[in-house]
Amino acid sequence: MMRRRPIARAAVRTTAVVGTAAVVGGHMANKQAAQAQQAAPEAAPAPEPATAAPDPIEQLTQLAALKDSGALTEAEFEAQKAKILG
Numbered sequence: 001m002m003r004r005r006p007i008a009r010a011a012v013r014t015t016a017v018v019g020t021a022a023v024v025g026g027h028m029a030n031k032q033a034a035q036a037q038q039a040a041p042e043a044a045p046a047p048e049p050a051t052a053a054p055d056p057i058e059q060l061t062q063l064a065a066l067k068d069s070g071a072l073t074e075a076e077f078e079a080q081k082a083k084i085l086g
Contacts, residue, residue: 059084 060081067077 056084 063072063077063080063084066072067074072080
């Protein structure tokens with residue numbers, strides 16, 4: 001006559017197998033992530049696209065709006081205006 005294993009023993013074995021698989025899977029995921037991080041800095045960063053020189057009239061308009069709103073004092077406005085106009 002065949003002896004059946006108790007259900008608890010089968011559950012423990014299944015839990016051990018699943019737990020081991022989870023640990024190994026997590027370890028491999030961490031290992032692959034570390035390898036990806038090491039490979040990433042070696043790649044050259046993409047050059048940023050060159051932007052057009054800012055329009056001085058647009059900058060002066062923005063400065064005037066800041067001065068009118070009270071965010072800039074008259075002295076700060078004049079200093080920034082001098083920088084923009086050169």
